[in-house]
Amino acid sequence: MQRTSDQASDIKRWGAGALVFAALAVVGGMSNAYVISLLTIVLLLTFMGQSWNLMLGIGGQLSIGHALFVGIGAYAVAILNIKYGVTPWIGLLLGAVIAGFVGAVLAWLSFRFEVRGIYFALLTIAAAEFARIMFGGWDYVGGMQGLFYQAPSGAIDLGMLRGDARFYYFVALALAAIGVAGTELISRSYWGYVWRAMRDDDEAARALGVRTFRHKVLVVSISAATAAIGGGVLGLVQGAIFPDSIMGMAISVDVLIGPVVGGLGTAFGPLVGSMAAIPLHHAMGALGDALGLPGLNSVAYGAVLILVVWFLPDGIWPSIVRLYGAIQLPARGRIPQLRKVEE
């Protein structure tokens, strides 16, 4: 009885997800260049948001320096491709491996001494800023002047991951779909259960046999590796990478805003949150330019973060689900389940 209703809700969830991505594919086929390029960024940030979400929303470890991993991925792809003509596929793989290793080392160093919480978050941002400055002073990777991809011919070449804007839209869409599905699968896997347990209560999880130290290293490493893949593609889409933009604090904020706004720890939250926050950021940026108010987009981001944590700490997506559930439940007569059991 219980199992069948679980399966039914599984089918519904996956069906709804497939429908959303099908709709996004249709949008990609029809929209104009501006919408395509904006949505490409939104979808890439959804994917990277998923990687951040995996770390905090499921694994319980806060990173405010995800730009480090994004940047490593972007540079791995760019250096191999621009300097040696190697296909981005190899660069993505290599970037993921290096970022995963760097993430694992940071996590290992930090959690070894039970440095956690805010200290770990500060370590991530210190590492990101350190790397940004180092890359800026490193002539081999172009220093502050960055690296430029050859202008695309527009012809689609899957082997070299080159194509027009619409091509990259679908690459980003595929990544976002993988991110959402991956989060869903991971959170219901062995890893997902033990990660959520250590997120909720580290000590209690250890008492139940969870080897939290190695799981923390693992979740940070996987998160870093996936962020690097997103970064590699982001570099290709933007056509050029600079340390200040690809490894800067702004990227770390772009990556975390989707999951925070949409809903931490949920599979759909980062998509919903990125869809809401990133276009707002761009619109405010444009409005600010028009009005001669350069900080308007930053004000909007800040206000959104504060207001969401203030009024919707679970994020937008869980609120939508609850609302939908409240509408759906009476028809099925499942009201008694909602009633709070008395303390």
Added chain:
Amino acid sequence: MTALLEVKNLTRAFVGLVAVNDVSFSLQAGRITALIGPNGAGKTTCFNLVAGALRPTAGQVLFEGRSLEREPPEAVCRMGIARTFQIVRPMKDMSVLENAMVGAFSWTTNVKEARDKAYESLDNVGLAGKANARTDQLTLPDRKMLEMAKALSTRPKLLLLDEVMAGLRPTEAAGVVGVLHRLAEGGLTILLVEHVMRIVMEVASTVVVLHHGAKIAEGKPSEVVADPAVLESYLGAGFHA
């Protein structure tokens, strides 16, 4: 009858205080043993030493002949010793079932196996009907039972219970006693730390009494309550059980 767990000359000193002083006892397989004593007797410290949450200053804890006093809590758990916390600690963003599943992942990585084990553990403590509830929907006795179910999912040979009866009404405590008897009949070895003496009399086959960190008595419940040293320790501390 073999000893499943042997505690030898266990000592733990904190700054300016010896909380556990040269305590030795052993647990017989398949029995329920109670560790009792007035407040501040060192029961909880002793319990945490066995569970791997604290390191002893001196002495040994042998489980099935293997020394475990240098092991971290997760390793102790994986050796077959599960514990509960005195203040219940459910994973608050996970359902009752998911909470009970976590322990199973100490011996399997298969989600279906873990879920089956979790249902079994919940069934053992009478919580199967609330598997899909959120933990904040549970009453206090149910939360205590969930703590136990979580521990049972690890498939322990030895179950350490830290004041599971504390805060329960007599009828609720009686329910817990029933569960403990059933588990012991199934072959599980149990060590309880309790403050409430009357309940201990009902469930434990052996009682170890601590006072000021030292063991002052050990034996059957009926013997121990007749021991003048025990009575004095409790009366001196204000006996009210």
Added chain:
Amino acid sequence: MLSLWLNVIAGGVLIGLVYGLVALGLTIIFGVMRVVNFAHGEMVVFGIYIGYWTVRIWDVPIVLAAAIAAVVMFVFGYLLETLVVKRFVNRPHHYQFIVFIGLSLLFSGVLLMSFGPDPRPTASQLSFQTVSVGPLTLDWARIQAAATAGLLIAALGAYLKYSAFGRSLRGAANNRLGGLVVGLNIPRVYAVTFGIGTACAGVAGALISPLFDAQPYLAVDFTLLAFVTVIVGGLGSFGGALLGGLTIGVAEAIAALMFTPSMKTALPYALLIIILIFRPRGFFGAKDI
């Protein structure tokens, strides 16, 4: 050669005192409220702008500008705590942190909107005056800033140690529950604490306004610098903040002499990474976070 090194180290010590004051603000807030103010650098930049405008418009001495910054920023911090921060004090750490990132973005945006992205050089005559003491040639602006910062740190230390309210602050820092029991007015303690911490940052900003061009983008650097300083000394420790400030000030000055300018900016982060790896609680660290 020796006198060059002496000059560099002396300069580092002077600026280190100001860093110490910035870090002290951060650490007082953390020590009492256990919140980590990621918008602290914005408070420093507000202070720099206050220094810039008061000196420019009224041509006041920098010490008076610092006093104005102290009052304005105390009120600002007090209000910020009462209106916003208060609501998040008991939330999980990562939520607090995200809120402070939000505040930091918000304030940076406001600074950008108000003053634009271009640096404003505060070239008062103060910037160019120097004083010679033996082999040392020090600029007057740094001496004034350091002396004021040093006096303030000492005064704050005395205040926390000897005044009734200071003692209750320390009580709150040591044991929040205990503080509640003996009847401390916790909301007020928190608001005043946040006000004091913010004022420290604002004063430090005003003091260094002759040395740094006023620019909104400085905020993140100051935030991270404050964190590095505080972590080097140990989060939540008074003496640690001061020692951390001096360490960073001198290390930065030496790095500027020995390496390229970009290495100088990277140094605090490298130091932070090294500290977090080898001595995560700093020199005088708080026990827990």
